[in-house]
Amino acid sequence: MNKQSPQALPARTARNGGQILIDQLIIQGVKRVFLVPGESYLPCIDALYDHQDKIQPIVCRQESGAGYMAEAQGKLTGEPGICFVTRGPGATNASIAVHTAYQDSTPMILFVGQVGNDFYEREAFQEVDYRRMFGQMTKWVAQIDRTERIPEFIARAFAVATSGRPGPVVLALPEDTLWGKATVADVPRYRRAHSAPTPDAVASLAELIEQAERPFLLLGGSGWTPAASRQMEGFAERFALPVGVAWRRLECFDNHHPNFAGHVGWAMPESLRKRVQESDLLIAVGTRMGEATSEGYTVVESPLPRQRLVHVYPDANELGRVFHPTLPIAADVVSFAAAVAELSPSRSPGARNAGHDAHQVYLAEQEPKAAPGALNLNVAACHVRDNVPQDTCITVGAGNYALYPHAYYRFKGVGTSLAPTVGSMGYGLPAAIAAKLENPDRTVICYAGDGCFQMNLQELGVAMQYRVGIVVLVFNNGIWGTIRAHQEREFPGRTVALGFDNPEFSELIRAYRGYGEIVASDEAFGPAFARALAFANTQQLPALLELRYDADGIAPGMTLSQIRSDALARQAGAK
CATH class of the missing domain: 3.40.50.970 (Thiamin diphosphate (ThDP)-binding fold, Pyr/PP domains)
Structure with a gap:
């Protein structure tokens, strides 16, 4: 039996901040980091030398490129993409990727070198207050001012980046924190918290579908897995639902599937626009239905959609914020897909074959x-x-x-x-x-x-x-x-x-x-x-x-x- 505390691994000998930080990334399962090297975080670069068998450093040419690569890594894996940049100009160059991760709901962690605490608040060389700079485009931005607290901050960063609506976290690393030494326990690998629909919500969803004559299933957002996508395919088949994907979320549903209706958003065909507008039940799963997907809040109107709206989203704060739903469901896409995997209509959808009809129109386009x-x-x-x-x-x-x-x-x-x-x-x-x-x-x-x-x-x-x-x-x-x-x-x-x-x-x-x-x-x-x-x-x-x-x-x-x-x-x- 493992007798270690679930809250901490045994304390190691004294390590500098860079060594502690890279050790935490290994514990969190990181296998690749994207970076533009900078003197402000040299201890982290040095610590990578001892772990080249575990973490691959990808040396990029400019911080926006490095940030984009980390964001893309987060999209692909569902785990936070990791990027290191230096202070000031490095951070400002990387900010475009942070903004992308925020609006795209992508888990990502940006580490930024920072001036030492002994120079802070003097507008020292390349100094920026990152809490103010990144405050509105991150889920959490913080500065690690004490070496012994690095494991705590890293574990929290992974949890925040992946929980609820995923998104970016920015951690500033003062030089004295990285050069300082501490004897501190590591924190174990994070576990993602999932939000799932209640049985009453699933039952209400089934009732709404059976009442509808022209239902439409819209999938988007982040966090999809192959298993969740397959479960949504089965759900769409059983209820004869046409399925669209939100703006630039084309990977959420197999486009070859006979129920696939197309890409919903700017420049969509008029036939698809009309199908979404005239649906009497819109089931939106994982997507915020932002400006692009809703074509300027016209295809789906705000605040009161013309369609009955079932809105499934992992962050309850998003439900009702832009669109007033008939049925709000606070659940992530994986949990929702699992919940409806065994859901079946109480009676045959009958003559309704909207899913297949929509796919034929899609193929013609x-x-x-x-x-x-x-x-x-x-x-x-x-x-x-x-x-x-x-x-x-x-x-x-x-x-x-x-x-x-x-x-x-x-x-x-x-x-x-x-x-x-x-x-x-x-x-x-x-x-x-x-x-x-x-x-x-x-x-x-x-x-x-x-x-x-x-x-x-x-x-x-x-x-x-x-x-x-x-x-x-x-x-x-x-x-x-x-x-x-x-x-x-x-x-x-x-x-x-x-x-x-x-x-x-x-x-x-x-x-x-x-x-x-x-x-x-x-x-x-x-x-x-x-x-x-x-x-x-x-x-x-x-x-x-x-x-x-x-x-x-x-x-x-x-x-x-x-x-x-x-x-x-x-x-x-x-x-």
Whole structure:
């Protein structure tokens, strides 16, 4: 029998703060950390030297890239992604990833070097008050001022990052805390707390479904597991429910499933928009149904949705905050899926076959649309879909180019999509690197706009250094496309400050020992994509295809010239 206290492991001999901290990460199960080294946390870097067999340090080129990789790791595993950055500029660079983790509900812990307590509150070199800086974009931000309290803070950070609505934690590490020594007990590995629905809530849910004529199941949020996804598939089948996924949460449900209705949010097809709007019961599981998913709170209105709303969410504080639910259920997705796994209708859904009908409409929408120019991005996206393994991971950042994989690719389930719901640019490449490091045997494809890619292209150095064989598709149209579309919609014909000259990306990738090609036609795409995949798989180095296309084709089924024409017509009609 283990006679150790459940609250603490035996105290060790004296260790410095860096050694204590890294020992805690090992106990918490951390196998990889992303960092940009800094003198402010040197004892932590030194402690990693003794544990290279347990923790892999990934040396990144810029803190936003390191933070994005940690956030992506958290998305993939459900365990906090770990990032170390230095004080001041390092922390500010990493803040974009913290904000992403907050809005995306991703477990993540950012460790930031800090000036010593003896210099604190003097605006010392690179000093920042991190409680004030990160206060509104984290679940918890703290500073560890005493060496002996490091185990306590680390254990709490893991618990906070994963409990309720997951999210980021930031811990500041003063230099004297890390250099100081203490004889202190370690704290055991955290255990995640789960919130589960009550039997009465499950019974009420079943009653509401049987009363409904047009129910719709909407899945989103974080924390999904393959088992939970399979349980939700069975639930949808038994009750004949059409299933949609929330904005950029395409991995929550198998897109091949005969009940899958599509991606709910900005740019969704009118048929899907109408199906959600006209549903008489909306069962939202794991998703906050934010601005993007609800299309500006119109498809699902706030505060009183036109649909009866069952809202299932792990944080009770979110229930009723934006949407008033008919039935609020405080439960995480894993516990909810388990609770409904054995739930069956008391009578057959009868003639209602909405799930299968919705899937047929979804498949019809996946036929590639026409586009101007020699290279049709709709056709290219369909080619990728049909020529990679089903467990491929697709990553994107932000921009209209991301609509192509999200419109045409059929995501298989957990781990097949990494996309920031917050819409942060520069995410796709770091996320792809994290995905390949976590699952080296999987194919990983990064979709990146020419502007989005250049925000973190320096992380190609990480792909080169650690032999990460990913394929990057760079959509080169020489404009800030999403903003150009908005500009044409609101101020047609008054284009300014939206275009830029690009380097030759196919040459740039060669500087990182990778493979590059320019693709400018439908006929060239397929063979080029096969060559890029083969290079990435055999050489374990990045491959890049630079897609040059007519900038007028701004999004699936949409052109800038048509947006401008429609806007001018509206202006003329308003006069």
